[in-house]
Amino acid sequence: MGSITLEQVRKNFGDVEVIPGVDLEINDGEFVVFVGPSGCGKSTLLRLIAGLEDVTSGRIVIDGQDMTQAAPARRKLAMVFQSYALYPHMSVRKNIAFPLKMAGMAAEEQERRVQHAAGILNLTDYLDRRPGQLSGGQRQRVAIGRAIVREPSAFLFDEPLSNLDAALRVNMRVEISELHKKLATTMVYVTHDQVEAMTMADKIVVLRAGHIEQVGSPLELYRSPRNRFVAGFIGSPNMNFLEGAAAAGLGAHAIGVRPEHFAMSTTEGAFSGTVGVAEHLGSDTFLHVDLDDGTHVVARAAGEVPVHHGDRIHLTPQEGRVYRFDQQGLAL
Amino acid sequence: MARKISNTSRWGFTILAWGVALLIFFPILWTILTSFKSEADAIASPPKFLFFDWTTQNYAEVQSRSPYFRHFMNSVIISVGSTLLGLLIAVPAAWSMAFQPARRTKDLLMWMLSTKMMPAAGVLIPMYLLFRSWGLLDTRLGITVVLMLINLPIIVWMLYTYFREIPSEILEAARMDGASLKNEIVHVLTPMAVPGIASTLLLNVILAWNEAFWTLNLTTSRAAPLTTFIASYSSPEGLFYAKLSAASTMAIAPILILGWFSQKQLVRGLTFGAVK
Numbered sequence: 001m002g003s004i005t006l007e008q009v010r011k012n013f014g015d016v017e018v019i020p021g022v023d024l025e026i027n028d029g030e031f032v033v034f035v036g037p038s039g040c041g042k043s044t045l046l047r048l049i050a051g052l053e054d055v056t057s058g059r060i061v062i063d064g065q066d067m068t069q070a071a072p073a074r075r076k077l078a079m080v081f082q083s084y085a086l087y088p089h090m091s092v093r094k095n096i097a098f099p100l101k102m103a104g105m106a107a108e109e110q111e112r113r114v115q116h117a118a119g120i121l122n123l124t125d126y127l128d129r130r131p132g133q134l135s136g137g138q139r140q141r142v143a144i145g146r147a148i149v150r151e152p153s154a155f156l157f158d159e160p161l162s163n164l165d166a167a168l169r170v171n172m173r174v175e176i177s178e179l180h181k182k183l184a185t186t187m188v189y190v191t192h193d194q195v196e197a198m199t200m201a202d203k204i205v206v207l208r209a210g211h212i213e214q215v216g217s218p219l220e221l222y223r224s225p226r227n228r229f230v231a232g233f234i235g236s237p238n239m240n241f242l243e244g245a246a247a248a249g250l251g252a253h254a255i256g257v258r259p260e261h262f263a264m265s266t267t268e269g270a271f272s273g274t275v276g277v278a279e280h281l282g283s284d285t286f287l288h289v290d291l292d293d294g295t296h297v298v299a300r301a302a303g304e305v306p307v308h309h310g311d312r313i314h315l316t317p318q319e320g321r322v323y324r325f326d327q328q329g330l331a332l
Numbered sequence: 333m334a335r336k337i338s339n340t341s342r343w344g345f346t347i348l349a350w351g352v353a354l355l356i357f358f359p360i361l362w363t364i365l366t367s368f369k370s371e372a373d374a375i376a377s378p379p380k381f382l383f384f385d386w387t388t389q390n391y392a393e394v395q396s397r398s399p400y401f402r403h404f405m406n407s408v409i410i411s412v413g414s415t416l417l418g419l420l421i422a423v424p425a426a427w428s429m430a431f432q433p434a435r436r437t438k439d440l441l442m443w444m445l446s447t448k449m450m451p452a453a454g455v456l457i458p459m460y461l462l463f464r465s466w467g468l469l470d471t472r473l474g475i476t477v478v479l480m481l482i483n484l485p486i487i488v489w490m491l492y493t494y495f496r497e498i499p500s501e502i503l504e505a506a507r508m509d510g511a512s513l514k515n516e517i518v519h520v521l522t523p524m525a526v527p528g529i530a531s532t533l534l535l536n537v538i539l540a541w542n543e544a545f546w547t548l549n550l551t552t553s554r555a556a557p558l559t560t561f562i563a564s565y566s567s568p569e570g571l572f573y574a575k576l577s578a579a580s581t582m583a584i585a586p587i588l589i590l591g592w593f594s595q596k597q598l599v600r601g602l603t604f605g606a607v608k
Binding site for chain 1: 502504505508509512
């Protein structure tokens with residue numbers, strides 16, 4: 001079991017309201033990602049679930065039990081921190097066994113569980129090393145190992161990959177996803193990286209200033225963003241927004257077109273402009289285009305496109321791929 | 333770019349540094365030398381530096397005249413005891429100040445430190461009367477508690493500085509892992525702060541060892557540490573410089589040796605947190 005329910009959870013730090021009242025349902029076995037720009041309250045929300053911060057008001061229910069006032073350890077949750085938070089004076093074995101030792105588990109059972117977790121995470125050869133002798137990725141695995149051995153009802157991850165380099169981040173992303181498949185345990189994962197959110201989540205929770213802007217599967221958010229903020233946050237590169245005549249023509253205050261939804265032509269199209277920067281990645285080509293009305297847009301084409309700085313280009317949004325927003329930024 | 337220092341000024345600075353160091357060390361050196369002189373040589377004018385009749389007579393006499401070992405043991409018990417007692421109180425105090433700071437924590441720290449600026453003589457009479465009515469005069473327990481109290485602000489400050497360097501996420505991880513507050517302090521915080529605790533311990537042992545005001549006023553014989561032992565050679569039968577020096581040398585030798593072997597640890601402890 002690993003269901004978590006938040007009911008009108010509020011958090012103030014002094015006079016500052018960080019979480020103004022959040023309702024959220026996390027189902028057993030789900031991989032839920034909290035995503036949003038820095039300062040949006042996503043880490044605070046995770047820490048409230050973990051019990052590392054006290055809620056100002058509201059209820060946190062874990063597996064049907066009100067855990068609002070329960071100490072972190074009683075919530076049966078395990079957390080993996082951004083900085084790994086390993087105990088530097090203990091070997092990997094002792095780090096992983098620490099929660100079991102605290103629970104008063106017999107030594108043989110501790111060792112059995114440590115070996116099991118080490119096997120899953122390829123750490124068997126490193127059990128006698130100290131965290132200082134490990135690489136970033138290995139440290140992160142030890143932190144995950146320490147979480148696994150407790151057999152928690154849910155895992156909480158607080159930006160666990162942001163200290164790793166780009167290549168390792170991709171590997172660990174896949175490893176964590178595989179781990180989720182293997183363990184089938186609820187995971188709540190905080191990140192500011194929307195690529196991580198899109199690739200790992202069953203359900204994404206987009207947060208802004210402590211408010212939940214939208215909850216849905218990655219493709220739901222991609223296809224049907226509720227507002228301009230979600231539309232701009234999900235998808236990489238970001239959605240282009242056009243205002244003025246182009247939007248008015250479609251009965252909207254602003255329209256949004258994703259970079260990958262522009263058809264390019266050198267002869268004709270809905271919008272015309274000049275290429276500022278052309279990024280040739282081989283697999284894709286990103287064109288930064290200054291439209292004639294002064295708007296700056298990014299267009300993406302698959303494969304290699306022979307367009308360069310200063311070229312004239314015409315862009316046409318694909319049929320049915322234009323998002324319309326009203327004055328308040330809500331999707332029409 | 334590294335600054336260029338000419339050879340001449342390098343030599344100049346080296347000689348100056350040695351000169352200053354010798355100047356600071358000279359009284360100790362002179363005390364040690366005097367302890368090996370006869371009383372006549374000790375007061376000779378002009379003073380004799382190295383060329384005198386070396387003798388260990390003073391040491392033998394000091395040993396036979398007063399129980400050095402008892403004073404030494406008192407010094408050890410009082411300085412180590414007061415430091416350990418101080419740590420016992422200061423570790424939880426510094427923990428709460430470092431990891432659960434309240435709005436007035438900084439003020440509290442400053443207030444604690446300000447008590448060190450108060451002249452001790454100001455509270456001597458009330459302390460003496462309290463000690464007398466509680467029957468603590470000339471007891472190891474009494475003087476240990478007093479030395480613990482006067483050094484407590486320093487112990488708390490030093491530990492606070494060390495604890496602040498420990499990422500709070502690690503303690504949160506321990507909390508998530510089911511560690512009680514006691515286990516968090518015993519299994520995680522304290523082992524991580526061992527270098528800091530060690531240098532705090534060393535510094536406070538030295539401070540307590542050298543403390544003379546309270547030990548001289550609140551102890552006479554049974555609980556008297558080495559400071560009282562030295563003082564007993566300065567009166568009332570007139571000054572015997574050679575014996576006084578022998579007593580002083582014997583009193584400072586243990587702590588000098590301890591300080592010599594732990595100087596790296598001490599310097600690290602005192603400058604901790606100054607440079608990341």
